[in-house]
Amino acid sequence: MTTFDWRQVRRWWSVRVSALGALLFALLTAFPDQALALWMDLPAGIRAWIPDNIERAIGAALFAAVLVARLIPQEEDDGE
Template sequence: MKLIPNWRHAWRLASVRVAAIGAVATTAAAAAPDTALQVWQSLPDAVRDVVPSPVSRWVTPVLFVATLVARILKKREATDGE
């Protein structure tokens, strides 16, 4: 196994950022489930009605899929000018 070229700049990759968000969210929810519940209950009723209640079991798989998608999609080059 070898490191990718310019591995020190890996934090710039979208897949690394999505994975980091997933790791932080999952760790926070596992470390303080009561806080996650309080945040959910503090949301306005209109917001809670839009989001189905079993959404929590889909958060982690969606973040993993988003990481895969972010990794395989071609990004614009910084020199494209667009």
């Protein structure tokens, strides 16, 4: 079993992408009125172009991005 220093976790791209997804979800949950206002401020042509189930697509894209980020070799620690 490999051990690692938990302080290095912040460098991993999979953790960064997961944190971005969590932040996006938290912001949309905390400020739903602003999210709706932002949606209504978009031009009608752009709103028509965006599919109705965009939240599922964003979730799936973030999940796929985390998987890809875990497969990419991370740089070695340079002694930080």
